[in-house]
Amino acid sequence: DAKTTQPPSMDCAEGRAANLPCNHSTISGNEYVYWYRQIHSQGPQYIIHGLKNNETNEMASLIITEDRKSSTLILPHATLRDTAVYYCIVGVGSWGKFQFGAGTQVVVTP
Amino acid sequence: DGGITQSPKYLFRKEGQNVTLSCEQNLNHDAMYWYRQDPGQGLRLIYYSQIVNDFQKGDIAEGYSVSREKKESFPLTVTSAQKNPTAFYLCASSQTEISYEQYFGPGTRLTVT
Numbered sequence: 001d002a003k004t005t006q007p008p009s010m011d012c013a014e015g016r017a018a019n020l021p022c023n024h025s026t027i028s029g030n031e032y033v034y035w036y037r038q039i040h041s042q043g044p045q046y047i048i049h050g051l052k053n054n055e056t057n058e059m060a061s062l063i064i065t066e067d068r069k070s071s072t073l074i075l076p077h078a079t080l081r082d083t084a085v086y087y088c089i090v091g092v093g094s095w096g097k098f099q100f101g102a103g104t105q106v107v108v109t110p
Numbered sequence: 111d112g113g114i115t116q117s118p119k120y121l122f123r124k125e126g127q128n129v130t131l132s133c134e135q136n137l138n139h140d141a142m143y144w145y146r147q148d149p150g151q152g153l154r155l156i157y158y159s160q161i162v163n164d165f166q167k168g169d170i171a172e173g174y175s176v177s178r179e180k181k182e183s184f185p186l187t188v189t190s191a192q193k194n195p196t197a198f199y200l201c202a203s204s205q206t207e208i209s210y211e212q213y214f215g216p217g218t219r220l221t222v223t
Contacts, residue, residue: 032210042216043114043214043216043217044153044212046212046213049210093208094158094208095141095143095158095204095207095208095212096143096155096158096160096166099152101152
């Protein structure tokens with residue numbers, strides 16, 4: 001499965017949009033992009049996933065570039081409760097083959 | 111409420127002792143997973159099970175053992191052979207092994223001294 005590269009940390013002001021980048025330059029044509037987040041000392045939580053098209057749900061939007069080599073998770077109006085580590089994962093098939101990297105620590109400040 | 115329970119939340123053991131971490135799910139999911147997380151690190155897969163009475167090693171299975179005798183239960187035993195057992199352990203489940211969403215439990219923080 002493809003590896004991902006994320007910045008180790010980023011800050012965001014409360015109420016502003018948070019744009020979290022992820023590079024996955026070796027992604028193959030059938031691999032999905034998944035985003036999860038982990039609030040401190042809790043289990044990770046699914047946010048969104050996509051293959052080629054941009055996706056939106058009640059939590060976030062996922063923008064995937066046309067060449068699929070990178071993606072951006074957008075939290076439209078960040079709140080203090082969005083402070084967490086965000087993981088970008090790329091893969092297809094069994095979760096037994098997926099890799100969680102170190103993720104991006106997002107801190108939302110008042 | 112459906113979900114995954116892990117117990118206990120905190121566990122303390124002496125070096126050389128085996129310890130079993132509990133994971134139960136009432137989501138009727140076929141697949142279950144155990145991950146280990148060290149401070150500042152991502153999750154690493156220890157074992158996973160796609161179906162009852164079957165399981166596969168993940169990336170860091172050495173020093174751990176599991177069983178899957180019931181669909182809802184996937185206990186993890188940390189044996190004395192595990193050299194650095196102190197960590198945060200997370201259990202997860204998914205409808206099938208290829209489902210897009212994994213559901214995670216609250217985790218067990220194991221400290222071995």
